[in-house]
Amino acid sequence: MSIAEIQRIAAADTYYLRARVLRDGDSAAVRVPDDDLPGAWHLGARHSGALVGVASFYPRSCPLATDVAATQLRFMAVDPAMRGRGIGRQLLDRALRELRKEKTGILWANGRDTALDFYTRLGFTVVGDGFNHEPGLPHHLIILGLS
Numbered sequence: 545m546s547i548a549e550i551q552r553i554a555a556a557d558t559y560y561l562r563a564r565v566l567r568d569g570d571s572a573a574v575r576v577p578d579d580d581l582p583g584a585w586h587l588g589a590r591h592s593g594a595l596v597g598v599a600s601f602y603p604r605s606c607p608l609a610t611d612v613a614a615t616q617l618r619f620m621a622v623d624p625a626m627r628g629r630g631i632g633r634q635l636l637d638r639a640l641r642e643l644r645k646e647k648t649g650i651l652w653a654n655g656r657d658t659a660l661d662f663y664t665r666l667g668f669t670v671v672g673d674g675f676n677h678e679p680g681l682p683h684h685l686i687i688l689g690l691s
């Protein structure tokens with residue numbers, strides 16, 4: 545049985561978890577212009593009424609395949625107390641269902657090295673050399689084909 549209920553939420557509702565999990569509590573750093581992009585959307589995972597996971601999706605071509613309709617995943621975050629219980633997987637499973645319906649060809653992200661095993665378990669491929677990315681941590685490009 546699923547532990548969380550996954551639903552669409554507003555960008556502003558992601559800010560608290562984004563800041564706490566990904567930006568050391570810096571609430572200014574999580575309000576990004578990407579959220580105003582037409583076609584941006586956000587998922588939240590609720591457990592006993594509380595928001596315990598978030599992920600955001602932006603229509604943006606993948607650096608490696610600019611001719612394919614693609615979506616960038618950003619700000620994937622699960623409450624530390626709720627990790628390892630399938631919530632990250634539930635969020636991405638729901639996103640993949642929606643992206644397949646809208647005929648997106650690729651889901652990609654700049655994935656933190658500390659989360660790469662999570663992404664590869666869900667089918668992503670790690671591509672190329674590592675690089676430093678906000679907030680100054682090692683990352684790799686990760687790609688999932690949706691055909």
Ligand SMILES: CC(C)(COP(=O)(O)OP(=O)(O)OC[C@H]1O[C@@H](n2cnc3c(N)ncnc32)[C@H](O)[C@@H]1OP(=O)(O)O)[C@@H](O)C(=O)NCCC(=O)NCCS
Pocket residue numbers: 565566619620621622623626627628629630631632633634653654655656658659660661662663665
């Ligand atoms: C990465 C993150 C979103 C995963 O969420 P989660 O709810 O704990 O993940 P799940 O419980 O759905 O795990 C799914 C699978 O990935 C594995 N996994 C999860 N996090 C992992 C990690 N950091 N490293 C290795 N494996 C991981 C789980 O063991 C599970 O494997 P299984 O299906 O074989 O049992 C969460 O740990 C998190 O918020 N981390 C901090 C923020 C972060 O790094 N976000 C990504 C930025 S790119």
